[in-house]
Amino acid sequence: METTTVQSNFKSEEYFINMGPQHPATHGVLRLVLTIDGEIIKKVDPDLGYIHRSIEKMCERDSYQQIVHLTDRMDYLSSNINNEAVCLAVENALQLEVPDRVKVIRTIIGELTRISSHCLWWGVMGMDVGALTTYFYGFRDRELINDIMEETCGARLTMNYNVPGGLMFDIHPNFVSRVKKFVAHFKTKIPEYDRLLTNNVIFQKRTKGVGVLSKEDAISFGASGPVGRASGYSCDVRKYHPYSALDRVTFNEALQTEGDTFARYKVRIQEFWESLSIIEQLIDNIPEGEHRVPTNAVIKLPKGEYYQKVETARGELGVYIISTGTKNPYRLKFRSPGFSNLSLLNHIAVGGKIGDLVATMATLDLVIPDIDR
Amino acid sequence: MTNEALQNNITKWFPDAEAAGLTFSEEESQFLNIDISPNNLIELMSKLKSNEDTSFDYLFCLSGVDWGEELGVVYHLESTLHRHQLVVKVRTPDRENPTLDTVYSIWKTAEFHEREVFDFFGITFTGHPNMKRLFLTDEWQGYPLRKDYEDEINMILK
Amino acid sequence: MKYGLSIITTIHDWLYSVMPEWLAGLVEMILIALVYLGIFSIAGLFLVLMERRVAAWFQLRVGPNRVGFQGLLQTMADALKLLSKELTGTEKADKFLYNLAPYFVIVTSLMALAVIPFTKEFHAFDINIGILFLIAISSIGVIGILLGGWSSNNKYALIGAMRSGVQTISYELSVGLSLLTMILLTGTLQLSEIIEVQKSGWLIVQGHIPAIIAFMIFMISGTAETNRAPFDMVEAESELGAGFHTEYSGMKFAYFFLAEFINMFIIAAIATTVFFGGWLSPFGITESIPWLGVLWFLIKTLLLVFLMMWFRWTFPRLRVDQLLTLEWKYLLPINLVNIVLMALLVWGNLIIKF
Incomplete structure (x- = not known):
């Protein structure tokens, strides 16, 4: 922050505190410069870039297969969906039709990723409002998904399972039975989540009416994912621009109208159920077939511009590729959901208390590497 | 609305398409692309947002692009009402001191996205409430995502 | 506490027999304070241990169980560590x-x-x-x-x-x-x-x-x-x-x-x-x-x-x-x-x- 602009509009009863870059509630290296009057927030000024790696610039020198690997490092909690986004963009550009098997597996893995991301969010959400135990409950269930991923993808966090043209390898023979076991297990755990946190009076008092975002503002600020849907803004990419096997499943878009922190919380809890239902519809009929169609070792996209949007656990991820026909993209832009969601933080947090800001930030579910691409 | 209908509609707004630098293209893209001169950008954008037939109320992507000769910004628009999509491109040949108008007053999401573009491409947006570096430090020299940017320490080429 | 009480009374009697009354009273107070201090700094440490075990129990974890039997000495070790740490400010x-x-x-x-x-x-x-x-x-x-x-x-x-x-x-x-x-x-x-x-x-x-x-x-x-x-x-x-x-x-x-x-x-x-x-x-x-x-x-x-x-x-x-x-x-x-x-x-x- 340069001091000149700071001092000019500074009132003596207000003061600054730096929330971050090392702060338990910012979940990473986000720095918020807060202007505070007592406990009341007057202004939130995010300062970014503490882990910016300029992935977009790196992409300009990398081949398309390499780019897929970089996307893991953006929103590391929905790494599979990020991979899928780039792969879909490349496949669309190449007019490559991937086998049905690939589509179904991608969708299942994507929904598992979403559940695992939401599990972590749920644990951290509880922790941010002071209920430390939730963290371990969330991680208990996330661990099961990580085990499934480890068996099939070979990794627990940065999967790299998708490649342009399909999947890196076929699913593990145990995959179907383990996923089924997980679905049955997790169905008994969501009510437990509700008992522990959702129905808690203190939790509801902390979250209801806090950080209210209207539908108009949600659209204007480009909110997406659960943040947008909690404001009654129907923005599920899976519904409007279905990709992979999402056009053959039926699911409800989780919608709430209040737009407050509790609504965002409920949307994510609802999404647990929707994701489980999507998995259940697909897991029994994974078509037989190849897990990959061969592509050239060096992929050259035809000259043109390609845009692919997918719904990650945080919202709408866009991949915008400008190709000049060479083996690297001329320009590659990631429209990350966290970046737009962060931009509305100042709008909804002003006027609240420090505790409200923390609760609000928890439901925005920011992943900092996703913002600092 | 289909792309042809969109194109017809928008053409009507600008009787002098030549002067406004208005061109349409659907080649090499899945969207309808509109090119517009920087001077008419705000006019076009406000109409795209406010007109009931188009009502592009959702700016889902704003990317800076270095086209070599020119610098520019690509706006990806979607209507949450009609669910049609559109791409608007604006270019400026001035590489020394590129300036464009901000669309912050139309879509609030542009605040952060334009700061990002300023940070990486050095395009200044006039009328932006908070035009300063977002990711990089204030002392940073140059604009990293430009094609002619060179940094022998931090950039590994091949 | 019959037995324990008799020790305390014995000490009390002994103190008053070897010292003037005011000194004996003072010494007795200091002794009691030291005993309390000793008991409760240790007891406090065990409360910390209890909290950690209880928390672990609530949170599907095991909690400290390595130092001493069932981790009984864990908080002692922690206290020693804290004692030896630099006092920053x-x-x-x-x-x-x-x-x-x-x-x-x-x-x-x-x-x-x-x-x-x-x-x-x-x-x-x-x-x-x-x-x-x-x-x-x-x-x-x-x-x-x-x-x-x-x-x-x-x-x-x-x-x-x-x-x-x-x-x-x-x-x-x-x-x-x-x-x-x-x-x-x-x-x-x-x-x-x-x-x-x-x-x-x-x-x-x-x-x-x-x-x-x-x-x-x-x-x-x-x-x-x-x-x-x-x-x-x-x-x-x-x-x-x-x-x-x-x-x-x-x-x-x-x-x-x-x-x-x-x-x-x-x-x-x-x-x-x-x-x-x-x-x-x-x-x-x-x-x-x-x-x-x-x-x-x-x-x-x-x-x-x-x-x-x-x-x-x-x-x-x-x-x-x-x-x-x-x-x-x-x-x-x-x-x-x-x-x-x-x-x-x-x-x-x-x-x-x-």
């Missing part, structure tokens, strides 16, 4: 107040222990204003927190300290009033006499409905007094980092930490004494063996401590304004009505006595 801190704060906190919590009757003989300081003394002492601790937060020259610490001031001053009322409700029943402030009264039934039974209300209010405000979740505004690690003790390290931090646990023990001990008959055994089953009183006292107290840990590991934290709303708009009016109710009860002699 901010450069522009108010050095004098900064160093004073932890002692304020730990000394007041140790002082309060003196009046708590562990059993009939194990009672260091039986004054006739016991309850008043307890309330007075336990509210001094907040000065230490305010000093610590103010002097460390850190905004997070300052916010934490201010929250603590607001919180303690508010909840002090409820603690006092809920104890006052029970004093209507006992007619005395002296803790040993309060226990005597309970030989015909624990006060929570004697006072039935208003006593139960008073107990609930006491536990809520007692938890708030000790700054523990769900009232841990003062530390609120997800909001303020570590609150008022952000800038403390090493042994100074350990003092704050230990004081929190001793305070928790004190709140539970007061509740035990005032509501659950202190060292009295249920239905007088072990009345013939007086030293078992310590055991009964500890069992009851640790159960209440467990209750407070249960709160902590289950509930989310309140927001600072909700905290004050709870006190001033709910607990305080309920408490006042409850006192009237209790007075009517005593007046109409509707007490349950065995």
